[in-house]
Amino acid sequence: xxxxxxxxxxxxxxxxxxxxxxxxxxxxxxxxxxxxxxxxxxxxxxxxxxxxxxxxxxxxxxxx
Numbered sequence: 786x787x788x789x790x791x792x793x794x795x796x797x798x799x800x801x802x803x804x805x806x807x808x809x810x811x812x813x814x815x816x817x818x819x820x821x822x823x824x825x826x827x828x829x830x831x832x833x834x835x836x837x838x839x840x841x842x843x844x845x846x847x848x849x
Contacts, residue, residue, distance in 0.1 A: 793836025799826040806847070808839070818847035 788796045795809045801823050807815035825842055832838035 787830060789835050791835040793834075794839060797826075797829060799823075801826075805849075806843075808843075817849045818843060819849040821847045 787798075793810065795811055795814070797806060797808045798815075799806045799821065804819065804821050804823070806818040806821045806826060808818065809815050821843070825847075828842060829835060829838055
């Protein structure tokens with residue numbers, strides 16, 4: 786389970802078999818996201834700004 790050095794996202798988990806991701810924010814979580822492609826997960830891991838990546842590539846796109 787990756788823990789991030791980010792003010793926007795504390796940690797996240799991803800299951801490539803189910804394409805489900807969970808994200809924890811500083812004041813809430815986990816939030817579940819479904820049908821997340823592995824490339825999006827890898828993008829989050831590689832992003833310099835986790836919050837910006839989340840807002841552009843994940844937010845409001847993978848509701849369960």
